[in-house]
Amino acid sequence: MDNRDVVGAFLRSRRDRITPGQAGLPEYGRRRVSGLRRGEVAALAGVSVEYYTRLERGNLKGVSDSVLDALARALRLDDTERMYLYDLARAAGPAPGARAKQRAVGPTVRPSVARIVERMPELPAYVMNNRLDTLTANPLGRALYSQMYDDPTCGANVARFAFLNAAATRFYTDWERMARFAVGALRVEAGKNPYDRELSNLIGELSTRSDAFRVMWGSHDVYVFRDSTKRLHHPLVGDMELDQETMSLPDESGLSVVVYSAPPGTPAEDGLKLLAAWTATTGRERDTESPSKPSTRQP
Incomplete structure (x- = not known):
């Protein structure tokens, strides 16, 4: 996979956002660029203009960690952007074997993790992979994201729900903020696993279907x-401001457990209690309708 276009576009986008004043450089002459010039980035990173030009043309093959660190400092990259730059450099190296390229079978949720999520009855929780697929969820998690689970075209994927289901713009009170977070998370994953075919298909689908x-x-x-505050408008219980904690599992699966909670004594806590009561009632109704048939509904 040739990622030179991605590398070049990323470096240019970071260079364009920094003014000479922010970088501690004097501003002189007429400038044709909104941010730093290539020569200014090269000087800040301690490399030649020719070498930096090669990097911005997308050639990160063989670049040392010290140069990547200097480049990250010059472009004032945060920790996530620095990690992404390193991932792009690794992807520019020798291609992995065909098995790694395919990545056809994703990680599965361990039964012990699924039990932990299922047995948090008072908190919405689900397990998510790096493509933003929700692999399993407890009843309150499914109730919170009922509009996503009720839409089979979403495939229980948070990004598909955010961009392809009109209900998402009402569900997420800060829709644009959440949508940008989702896009940014997918871009991190694309830098880390450029040969993930399912991820490439998802990005292609969303790019085609959503302006x-x-x-x-x-x-x-x-x-x-990581952690954040989500402002949601649920169709049954109304507005809720929930704290979200995303906890990565300590293994190589790339899976995370996402849990929502509300501070005690807040309207959001009342909303979760109401949603839990509704979930318990509808669950009992389903059991009454089909007492001999176990539920086969998947998240």
């Missing part, structure tokens, strides 16, 4: 889900 995704993807911003 908003295509524009945000072109910004080359990157993001890693």
